[in-house]
Amino acid sequence: MSQAVNIDLILSQVRAALAAGEWDRAVALIESLRPPDQADLFGELPPEEQDVLLPRLDVEDSADILEELEDSEAAELAARLDVETLAHILDKMEPDEAADLLGDIPPAQALQALSAMEEADEVEPLLAHPDETAGGLMTPPPVTLRQDMTVEEAIAHLRALAPDSETVYYLFVVDEESRLVGVVSLRQLIVAPPTVRICEIMATEVIYIHASADQEEAARLMSRYGLLALPVVDDKDRILGIITHDDLVGVLEDEATEDIYRLGASEPLDEPYLDTPISKMFSKRISWLLLLFVAGTLTGSVMRLFEHELTEAIALTFFIPLLIGTGGNAGSQVASAIIRALALGELTFRYLPLVIWREIRTAFLLGLAMGMFGTLRAITWDSPISLATTVGISMSAIVLWAAIIGASLPLIAHRLRIDPAVISSPAMTTLVDATGLVIYFLIARAIMGL
Amino acid sequence: MSQAVNIDLILSQVRAALAAGEWDRAVALIESLRPPDQADLFGELPPEEQDVLLPRLDVEDSADILEELEDSEAAELAARLDVETLAHILDKMEPDEAADLLGDIPPAQALQALSAMEEADEVEPLLAHPDETAGGLMTPPPVTLRQDMTVEEAIAHLRALAPDSETVYYLFVVDEESRLVGVVSLRQLIVAPPTVRICEIMATEVIYIHASADQEEAARLMSRYGLLALPVVDDKDRILGIITHDDLVGVLEDEATEDIYRLGASEPLDEPYLDTPISKMFSKRISWLLLLFVAGTLTGSVMRLFEHELTEAIALTFFIPLLIGTGGNAGSQVASAIIRALALGELTFRYLPLVIWREIRTAFLLGLAMGMFGTLRAITWDSPISLATTVGISMSAIVLWAAIIGASLPLIAHRLRIDPAVISSPAMTTLVDATGLVIYFLIARAIMGL
Known part of the structure; x- marks a missing residue:
């Protein structure tokens, strides 16, 4: 009987053994673990110690470790091995894992390793299939x-x-x-x-x-x-x-990770969070920030268009973050529900009218409630009744409008074979911000006579 | 050999058979399907037809259908069956599924059904375990x-x-x-x-x-x-x-759904999207919207505090949505990465200093780039150089600040045993909005001498 092990404890024992030059003890400690734990521990060691330890481990354990390490870590480790050792380990790996690893190391080294392998005929046919396809996941049937x-x-x-x-x-x-x-x-x-x-x-x-x-x-x-x-x-x-x-x-897990990153307005990382270099984190995020920045300047342009109204009633500005914030939140609620339903196969494009009708009814109720709270907040901030009315009506209208956008965009993206999560909450929020402001200023102009 | 079937086609055939009163043909069509497809088709039929069909199906098929239907649909259907029929079907279900169903129907009916079951001793011990625990998922070992x-x-x-x-x-x-x-x-x-x-x-x-x-x-x-x-x-x-x-x-899948909904600022639905009543959709969303509304009024309070500066330089307002939008986006990027890494077990609270240090370095680069674009945008809007400088420096500072908030909140929530996704992007965005505005106005006061 055993429960999950305490990797940190065993890691410190392995480090002590390595520091004392007791290779056999370090090897025995690692071999006592299950493959995912072996790989976790191995990943914490510096490359020099990995290189010394790997050839001393049983080749089955080495194969398990290369299978369980993150792809990028496994590729780096494999690239440092000599061709004979690598081929020997690849022979003991599951063919699909061996093919993935060969695809991640430099092509020249992969070719050499493949020609030195005994089980090359099991692995070679797998190399032809792209990673994201069913063929890229498969392994030969054992029997x-x-x-x-x-x-x-x-x-x-x-x-x-x-x-x-x-x-x-x-x-x-x-x-x-x-x-x-x-x-x-x-x-x-x-x-x-x-x-x-x-x-x-x-x-x-x-x-x-x-x-x-x-x-x-x-x-x-x-x-x-x-x-x-x-x-x-x-x-x-x-x-x-x-x-x-x-x-x-x-x-x-990968698909959920991708959706969650995109909902957070960035591209998914290819490696675990802590292993990703800062430059990679920067490049995965900057393009989204810039795109949203360009879209966001629309809100500034809208405000410049209504500069006259703003100067006449500076109090209008106090409600801008609240209105566009609530609109963005209401739209995100809808978009994330639709994105998840699409991912789980519950929805397709033909449900668009039904979905919009559902969301209009829900948003009508939500808009009514939020409009009431908006009006109350405006009154407690000593706003004139015309401003309070403007805020309340705008709030209701923006919530309704955000729900329609939040329901339509993911379904249209899905139809166009774009990942609906790319129409992520922040992207949608930016769109709702600019159009929401137009709604607000037009209502203000009508009610407050600006 | 067969691929996934076209449910809609078979559904229309079943409907035609039912309309013509040909029960046997309808039954044969349903029995030709695999359990998840049977359940999908069955879920599309009106209750009256479900009630007529179910007793005519093979009891094994009925059991499969009740297992595969959504929990709420299965419970409604089961609640309409007489005790004998229900007990007979429950006997053929997997014990864990039977226990789940018994937990979802009225207790009196569940007790009657249980006492009429032959396999009650397999199912009864399972009823004691709460749904969200390991015990709630288990089924007796077959051998x-x-x-x-x-x-x-x-x-x-x-x-x-x-x-x-x-x-x-x-x-x-x-x-x-x-x-x-x-x-x-x-x-x-x-x-x-x-x-x-x-x-x-x-x-x-x-x-x-x-x-x-x-x-x-x-x-x-x-x-x-x-x-x-x-x-x-x-x-x-x-x-x-x-x-x-x-x-x-x-x-x-449930855990990923929960995270995606909470990142979109609502509570997960208990049923598939299309089966959820509007009143339920409203109640899952309104509390989040209100909470964020209350937090969002902070931004208005901040603006009221700086009313003097806003009146002096109305152009300051044009950049407010852009600045708080970028800050919110930068914070969401960080928060969603941390939330996913926590869910995949890659991070724990003890990594907080390391995570913040990583995010500060990334945000420094992102802030530099975005500050430059902010300055450029201000210049192209004919802003005076003091306003352009204010916008640029504020942009950099807000991106950095948002990253620190976005990294800390999920880890602190995790530590406090609160679901980190509850500290969702919109909640964090609202916090970053208010504090970001303070940063902006203070920088404006210092640079523009307002």
Whole structure:
């Protein structure tokens, strides 16, 4: 029995062992950990110590560490290894992880390592598929069955291959041309009478995906149908590989990260937060800030247009941040709800009229409430009744307008195949700010007779 | 071979069949679908048709549909069934799903249904655990093994029980008092020689979780260690149940949804977007809008304090939305990065000084760039050089200040065990708005001599 370990404690023990030159003790400490913990600890060590330790570890552990390290850290470490050592470790990695790593190191070194590998034929076909596709996630199926095998033969076949990966819970059945024709689960194989043929117990309605499909679609299928593995096929329905449940979790987390960053008006980082250099943080953010700055100057232009009204009634300015702030918040509420519903597959473009109708009704109620509070606030600030009325009506109108913008933009973006999160809250806020001010000043002109 | 189906097409066929009174054809169409598709289609039908169809379906299909429907839809449907039918369906559901459903219907009806169930003893113990805990996610382990069994005996035991769930890929090993002592995978069982004892092949370092732990912690362990199932134990290490991989996906999606909603300044909906009544949408949003409104009135108070400066130089107002907008955006960028890093377990409170130092350096560069653009914009709007300088310096200072706030608040919230996403971008924006204006007016006073 064991619970998650205290990495910091073991890290300090490893550091002490390294400082004392006791390599074997350091190696033993690392090998006592589970792969994700090994990688966490390894990532905390300086490159010199990583380079000395890695060749002393069991090659299976080295392979686990390279699999579990962040892509960029693994690539840096791999790039410092000699070709023989690297090829040896790559042979022990899951083929999909090995292919990812080869794609991240300099091409010349990748080619050398590939030609020194024993398992190159498993990894090489995977290199052709772009990272963001289903093909880019897949790994070769560890075992496939034929439909005329008996259950007994299938079990013997499995025992003979003795696959060391846990990805054998779905056994895919293929015909002579490697075309996918069915699937049996390992559970079914155990429970079925030994002499029954595979074709009698297999399910023929297999959910599959094409190698060129988006990885998000693969994740959606696996999560919808609760699949542990999803077969990937080529244009002729031949099985190329399988996507396993741990890839699914990775894709779901990456997609959520991307949405959350974009809602916060920046591009997602490619590495964990603490590993990202300052220059990278700057470049991921500056373009968004500038874009929003240019859009934001619109608000200044609107105010210059209404300079006369502002000079006549300086008190109008006191409510500007409150009005555009509330409009922005109301719009963000709608946009984030729609963005998440799109990501979860609950909505598509054809729901646009329905969504807008829902949001108009909600915003009507919200606008009524907020307009009342706006009027009250204006009165307590000793504003004349005409200004208080202007603030109240503007507040209601802006909340309604923001809701319509916040509902439409993400759905239109989705339709145009742009990530709806790119129409992030801040971008939408900036748009609502400028148009909201126009609404405010026009209402002020009408009511206050400016 | 099959791909995801076109629900809309089949739905129209089912509707046609129902309109023609051809119940059997409607039933056959529904039974040809996979459970998540059955539930989607079923959810589109009016209650009267659901009530007529459900008892005609195979009870296994009815159970699948109740499992796959959204919680609220399932509860409404179940509440309309008579006790006998409901108990019969509950018996065929996964115990964890049955327990969830019983928790969602009126207590009196739940008690009646429970006493009419055959499998009540499997479901009843699950009802004691709160929804958000590990115990609330678990289902009883379909099979447990003893350490002195041979592999052959274990396989025979498995065959005799013939569990129909796919959750048998990890077989947990217990002692006489049901205490968890090890785990074997189904793969190991197949590959091992039949006469070997379980205790010789089982792994004894089992990752487990206590029933009272948070469900998010369970999800984190499963995703970190790539587990298909996580055993849940009581205070005496006795196994109570297992959490399976499909629960993991659900928890990860719920947590991301919660963060995205809160970043958009509203509380997450409990149901899918399109199923949520307008009154619910209103109530999930109004409290946030009001809270932010109250905070936002701070900006108005700040402006009233500096009314003299504003009257002297009305052009100062033109830059207010731009300055506070940029400050808010810069702060959101930082806050969303920190919130996501916290959710992924990359950061904790002890990194606060390191995070602030990173963000100060990044914000220094961003502030420099944005200050330059701010100055340029002021000059092109024919502002006097003193105003242009004020705008430039204020812009840099506000970006820096926003970054410090955006980095600190989520980490402090995390430390205080408040969801960091509650310190959402809009909440932070409102804070940055008011303080940013003070910075602006003070700099204006100093440089422009107002």
